[in-house]
Amino acid sequence: MLILSIDTATPSAGVALVDEKGLRYEAVANTGYKHSRTLLDMIDVAFRQTDYVLRDVDAIGVTSGPGSFTGLRIGMASAKGLALAAEKPVIGIPTLDAMAFHIAWVPALICPILNARKGEIYGAFYQGGPGPLKRVSDYLALSPPALAETARTYMDQLDLGTISLVGDGVDEYRSQLHDLLGGAMVCPEEPWLPRASSTGHLAFRRLIQGDIDDVFSLNPIYVRQSEAENRLAKGKGAR
C-alpha cells in the first residue's frame, strides 16, 4: 500500500511517498508561495528518484486545511486531478492534525498553531501521548488571548499541566503566548510547519481502515469564511 501525499497549505510545499514500512521519500521546498509552478514537478521528481510510478500509488493524501486559501486549493485541485485521471482514491488530512502528529508522543495538551494573520492563529487542541493522539477541539481561528484561555480550559478538563505548541504561529506570538501561558508552555525549537510525510502517514492509517474521501465532495477546510461574507454578515456591504 503506497500513499503519494502532497502539502501546499503554507509557504512550504512538500511531496512524500509513504508505505507500510514508513516514509520512502520526501521533498520539502520552504521557499514561499511558488506551489503552482513547482508542485507537479516535485511529484514527477519523487517518482523519478524512486522506483515507483503513479500506477503503484494506492491513494493520494492531501493536506486539507486550514492554511493559505490559495495554497490549499492548489494542493486540493492537484490531488483531485491526479485522483480522477489515475483512478485513485483521495484522502484529505487536516493541516493541524498533520502538525500535531510531529509531537504526538508528548504527554501534554498539544496545540499546533499556524499564523492566520489579522492578529489570529489557526489552532486545535489534542491530547498527547502515551495513548493515541486525540483531537479534543474543533479547528479554530483565535486571537492569542482567546487561544490561551481555551487552552487553560482543556488543561483543567484533561488534567494536563503543560501545553506543547508547534507551528509558525509560535514564531510570531512566542512572547505574547509565553506571558499568557507562563511555565506551562513548551515548544520545540524548530517551528515545524506541516510536512507531506505527516499527511502521508495519517493518510496511510486511514487507507488501511478503508477510510477514503469522496473526490467530488472533498473540500479545503478554510475555518474562516471569505472577507466578503464577513462584511455582508456585518451589514457593511461586500464591496
Next chain:
Amino acid sequence: MKQSGIRILGIETSCDETAVAVVEDGNIIRSNLVASQIEIHRRFGGVVPEVASRRHIEVIASLTEEALKEAGLPRQEIDAVAVANSPGLIGALLVGVSFAKAYAYGLNKPLIGVNHMEAHIYANFLTENKPIFPAVCLVVSGGHTSLLYMERHREFEMMGETRDDAAGEAFDKVARFLGLGYPGGPAVQNAAALASPGKYHLPRVYLDRNDFEFSFSGLKTAAMNLWNKLQRSGEDAEVNYLAAEFQEALVEVLVEKSINAARQKNVKQILLAGGVAANARLRERITAEASANNIQIHIPALELCTDNAAMVACAGYYQYLDGDFAGLDLNAFPQSGLLVKKACG
C-alpha cells in the same frame, strides 16, 4: 501525431464560471458544460475572487467527469488537456490550472496553456463556417476592448485598444450606478430594450477618428452626471431611456471603428469576440453595417460569447497542431501580454 479525431478537453476557471468541454478537431463540440456562479455573486453586487475560487474547487472534479460522460468518451481517449491560464482572477485561474496539470499528468497526455482572450476569439471557429484570414477582430469584454488584425492562426496585431475602461466594465459600472442590477451587461440591455435611444443625449467618444483607440470612461461619467442632473431637476428621469442611449453611444463607436479597421486593412472578414459580443444591439448593428460594407461578420453563438470551455478547447486545438505544449511548471497569470504578440514581438 494524428491529424483528425483530435479531442481536446478544455478547462476554464478564470472568473466566475467553472467550465469544462470536449471539442473534436477544433469545431465539433462533444460537450460544453458551464457551472455559472452568477447567483452566488449577485448578493455581493459583483464577482468576489475568494468566493469564486471556493466555488471552482467545489465543482471542477464533477464537472470534468460529466463533460467526459456527455461527450461519450473514456478519459484515455482525450488527446490533450487545454486550460485557460491567463488573464483572469489569479486565485480562480489557479484552481483550473492546478487541476488541469494534474489531470494531464495522470493521463500522461500533453498539457496546453491557453490565453483566455485568445480563446474568446477562437469561439468564432467553433463552427462549420470558419472565418477566413485575413480578418479584423473586435474583442470586447469586462477587461478588454481591442481591435486586432489577424493574418493567420495565433498571430495578432494590435490595431488599438481602450485607454481606460473596457466596454464591459463601463456597462457594469453604469448598471450599478443606475441601480439596474447585476451582471451589468444584460441589465443595461434589458432596460434599453424597454426604451429607445435619443430621448437623452450622450457623447460618442471617438478620440481620433482615424485611429483605433477607445475611451469609455468619459461616456460612463457623462451618463452618471446626466442621471444626477435629471434627478436633481425634478423632471421624471427615465432610467430605461438613459440605458438605451448609453448602450447606443457605446455600440456606435465599437461598430464604426471596427468597420474602419476592416476598410483600412482591406479585409472582408470581421470577428466579434468576448462577453460583450453577447449584447443584442451590438450584434444587430455590426451585422447591418458589415453587410452594408460588403464585409462578412462572424459572431459566436450566444452561449459561446460568455465564458465557456469549448472556446478554450478550440484555441487549444490550434496550439496542439503547432505542437505548442506546456511543461509541468505551467503557471497562472492575472494579466497577459497576448493580443500584442506580433506588434511587440
